[in-house]
Amino acid sequence: MRDANSRQSQEMPRTTVHEHIVEIVSDSGEGAQKAGQALGAISAKMGNGVWTVEIIPAEIKPPARSREGASGIRVRIGDHPITNMGDEADLVVAFNEQVLYGRLQNRAYRPGTVLLLDNRWAADPDENIRAMYAEALEEFRSHGLEIIELPLDEECRKHTPNPRLGKNMFVLGMLCQIYNRDLERARQEIATVFRRKGDKVIALNHKLLQAGYDYAATAVPLRFDIPCWDADSPKVVMNGNQATALGIMAAGIEVVAMYPITPATSVSHQLGDSFPATGGFLHQAEDEIAAIGFAIGASYAGRTAATVTSGPGMALKTEFIGLAVMAEVPLVVIDVQRGGPSTGLPTKVEQGDLLGTLFGAMGDTPKIVIAPATIEECFHFPILARRLAEDFRGPVFILSDANLATGVTAFPRPTPQAEWMAPPPDQSPWEEGLAPYAWDEATGVSPRPIPGQKGGEYTLTGLAHNERSKVAYAPEPNEHGLRMRSRKLAALQRTLKPPVVNGDPEGDLLVVGWGSTLGAIEEAVGKARSEGLRVSSLHLRFLSPMEPGLKEIFSRFKQVITVELNYSDPADDPFVPASARRYGQLAFLLRAQTLVDVDCFTLNQGLPVAPGKVYAEITRRLPTHAHAAR
Amino acid sequence: MFGLKEDWSLKLPPRYFTLEDYDGGVARWCPGCGDHGVLMSVRRICRDEQIPPEKVVSVSGIGCSSRFPHYMKTYGFHGLHGRALPVAEGIKARRPDLDVWVTTGDGDNCSIGAGHWLHAVRYNMDMVVMMFDNNIYGLTKKQTSPTTQPGERTNTHPRGALLPAIDPITTMLGMTNVSFVAQTVDWNPVHLHDTLVRAWKHPGFSFVRILQRCPQYTAHVFSGLQDDPDALLVMEHDNGVPVDKALDRTLKNRTTHDPSDKMEAFALAARRDAIPIGLFFCDPDRPRYNEMTVEGMGMSVEDKLAGLEDQLDRFAI
Structure with a gap:
């Protein structure tokens, strides 16, 4: 970094800022997200606070140059820890002008936001496109955007016959110049990102990175410095779903059963890749109901289990959730919330499942529900949830959301602990005469027999039952069971502290x-x-x-x-x-x-x-x- | 015999289990219900095979027959309507030492749980699945089930059931990765027992459809089969359900069927002149999911921590 400083210092003075919000916006498939993630990772490695959030269209391939089809990324970089996506952007790089309309409508920009815009559309053979481009520029200027038109496509064409696939790394090079990013780290990042594509692809992208860096040195009159705040303590950088997946592994959870659903699915992608490292098994079930049923079966048999889903999946799982509460089966249920109701906004954030999670089942179903507030907590909460599920013998719900799922930030590297891991299922003989639901009067908690434990044989049932798990339709045992299941929440609350107020206590x-x-x-x-x-x-x-x-x-x-x-x-x-x-x-x-x-x-x-x-x-x-x- | 072998040698196991060790109490099914006989047979198999009661898990859904686990003195899971199979799969996934028996009915399995049923065939996990088929919803009082014959009068179709009945056997035979399909009747305890033993011995998803009398609602459906022994067609083969000599005088209508011949199995299942009993199809070499789900089991805590550190390294900065 120091080298870069000295090299640049002779050319153009740099303005030091506390933070900047950068967006790269494009059509889907132009790699804006890859470039932004790299910028975020490089900055995090340099010791900046970073929060990255993807701008995702609902369709896989929306039509090119469509107003609603914006695909891209926002990177907020600071000289302090960054905990959210912030307000309006300071700098935007756009591969076409149409995708910016949606962003403007979302109030992502302010007067003074600098827009670096590919100007290839000004000379497009299609008269309509040329007209749209001119009209958009006028409108953006009326919003106060400071537009710098650049021949991005033309510049990239000097290095690759297909700029659509290489423009992103050219832009990354430009941003490295503008924000004084360490170019060697950028080269390493590219080598990592494209490691499966082979040396030729890496070399081409390195060339484009350098070209963008050199081009901006003369053609883009913007220079900023964002000082680092902590380059020394060991950190990891990831999104909330990756943190959730690794948290599941750190919790000693052995079985995760799921069915694909946005925005929860990337938890299973990470597990599909990483889970074998801790000996876990990822089961992709035939549907949401089977997923939780499988997890409940595994847990009943003594294996720590979780299921991961989103709102519509929660709705489908409801009957099994009721069973898990009724029959007191430990289970971790992770709901990565999205917009609802119904199919709603699959890729977008909402905190709409709170009441549904608490109350969305037949009868009285007291449950433990926790919600991580940061990406770091996405890692730690599965560990907490697994313990709570076992100690209080029932399902524990983690309410994450699409914002945490796709946001990327750096946090202190966790130190895995042996006590986070689940012990193997207890197979020692069951205490003679001890009922399978020997509820403690004060806490409602009871020890749980695991199949294989001699003398613990019982039939779990979703019917009203007494402490011996025998079907009991009489009024008294029904009330007693309800009371005991509810009492567990009171018992847990007694172990909690009042929350800490941020700011003055009054x-x-x-x-x-x-x-x-x-x-x-x-x-x-x-x-x-x-x-x-x-x-x-x-x-x-x-x-x-x-x-x-x-x-x-x-x-x-x-x-x-x-x-x-x-x-x-x-x-x-x-x-x-x-x-x-x-x-x-x-x-x-x-x-x-x-x-x-x-x-x-x-x-x-x-x-x-x-x-x-x-x-x-x-x-x-x-x-x-x-x-x-x- | 207890410990005494055919060569007169005496072997005394540390634990010996009697029928009582599997006896979870008096079943509360109706008198004359076919379920009683199946329960006795399963307890006998557990005793004969000396499976420790704590290693047996009886899993069911909801319905008359799904009360089954309550009457076994083993581990049991009486879960949700139609959802016995996903639970059973989860139990088996990481506990290969457990002996899983699933009890389901025609409504439970072929209607509300039909999606799970088809996928369970494909998973082919090692368990016995007994589908008690009485052609009716009994517990909820005589509604049309997917196997109710058209024209049959029920409380939901008092003028007669409207649709053709699902054939569970051809459905099974047509499903990808099918590995074991058998059929028997509750009122012939010898054939019932031998069929369940054969199913238990098969490594995979052993599906047995048990034609089961409901004296309350569908007594007439099966009385013809009971009264006329020739209405049943016994499938015989060395690899099939062994046919006890005791049946020679009663079940004389026989055919030889090689259970590896799926096309002939289809043809037999389609027969309307007689109901085939025995083993339709068996392929012990189909892939079994329970051999995949155990991957990584038993990893030490040290190895898990090291594995987790490796994964964190990938995100380290």
Whole structure:
């Protein structure tokens, strides 16, 4: 890096920035994501904070140059840890102009965002395309974008006959020049990414990288430095689904049964590749129902098991989830949430499965539900969940989401521990006379016989049963079973601590969140607090049972709101009387749990929450603030 | 005999199991229900083969016959309607030491669980699957099942069932990776028992359709078969279900059928003049998923930790 600095210092002065948000946007199949992931990885390796998120069209091959077909990537690079995708981009590289319309509509850009645009379309043989290009430029300028037109296609053609396949690495080279990235690391990254494609492909991409780097040195008048913050401590860089997969392995889980579903599937891709390293087996079942049935069977037989799915899969698994609760089968269920209802927004984020997970089954089905808030927690929560599932003898739900699933960041490298691993199934003789559900009166917890244990023979059943697992239709045993299963949640809550408030323990406004919104909420709260606003935040990891002490914490704030990515009726909706207003899902739970008048700020755009939107809501609610004019 | 061999040598195992060791109590099926005989036969096989009760897992779905596990004094899993097979597969996947018996019915298996059924054939995991076929939904009180004959009056079709009945045997024979298809009747305990033993010995997904009387709702369906022994056609072969001499006088309608001949099996299954019993098809060499699912079992904690470190290395910066 120092070499690069000295080489460049004579040419163009560099502006040092705390952070920059870079987007590369293209048609599907032009490799923008590969270039962005590489930029993110190089930056993380240089010691920057990084968050990468892919811009994914729902179709595999949407038509070229379509407004909704944007495929690409956003990379946020900082001189501090980065926990979310941020607000508007600072720099955008686009391979065509049409794909930018969707991004503009998503408010991904601001006046002053610099756009590096391939200008090949200005000279396209098709008159319509030329006209569209000219029209788009005019519109983008009216939004305040600073456009720099570049002959990207033409430049790449000097090095490869097929620029469509090589442009991405040319752009990576340009970005390395602009952001002073270590070119040797970029070369290594390319060698890794294309390792299966052979030396010829690697050499060509190295050539394009260098060409882009050299081209930008003379043709692009932008130079930034983003200082590193921590280049020394060992870290790993991955997305939330990869972290989940490795977390499953670190948890000593032996069997994962799944059925392909977006956006959960890439967990199984990682496991398909990595699971043998810890002796695990990935079962791709014939359907979602069979997947959880298989996992339950494996767990019943003493093998640690998990199933991974998304909302529609959760709906299909519901009956088996009820059985796992009723018959107290330990199981880890991971729901990578996407937009709903129905098929909804398969590739996009929502936190819409909270209530469904808690209540979506027949009868009373008390469950443990936890939600990772960071990609690092995606790794650690399966370890926690596996232990909880066994200690409390039942299914444990991890609610991840599409934002965590596809976001990429660096976090401290975990140190695998022997005690994370599950012991082999107990095959010692079962204590004579001990019932298969010998519920402890205080906790509802009972020891579990495993097939193969002599003397422990019992028939697990989904019918109402007594502690000997005998079918019991009488009123008393039914109530007793319900009470014992419910008591486990109370017992677990007694072991939890009240959540830590981010900011002062009292104030005008408390923002409560759960799941992947943590980074955006804390960033917004931090900004508001630095301007003197009395706002704090709280992030729940346990949704069922909830962490204790919430009512007491809430009582110290004038207002309490949740920030959630799910639906609520707006408070000022003229068609919705207050008595009919539906709240966000966490707000619904908190209101029921604490009897505090918790309000909510919800977003349903299929997008991760941007810190700016939370900040705007905070200032709207604290009107003494100078920005609060509406 | 207990420990005493044919050559008069005496072998005393450390544990010896009697029928009582598998007896989970008095079954609560109706008097005259065919399920009782199957239960007795399975307990006998466990005793004869001296399978430790803690190594036997009886898995079922929902329905009359699916109460089966409750009446075995072994491990049991009485799960969801139609979903016995995925659970049984999960149990077997990483526990090759367990002896898995699945009990299912015509509604459980051929209707709500039909998708799992077809895939279970393809997985070909080592287990015995007994489909109790009484042509009716019994537990929910006489609704049309997928194997109810058209015209049969039921509570959901009081003017007669509308559709042709599913033939479970041809369905099995047509499915990819099929490895064992047999048929027997509950009212002939000798043939029933010998069929189940043959199924138990087959390494793979051993499917036995048991024509089973429901005295409450479908007594008339099977009475003709019971009254006329020639209505049954016994399939004989060295590799088939061995036919006990005791049956020579009662079941005289015989045919020789090589169970490796799938085309002839199809032809037999299509016969309408008599119901074939015995082994339709058997191929012990089909791939078995349970030999793939055990991959990696028994890895030491040290090796797992090392493997995990290797995987983390791939993401290290």
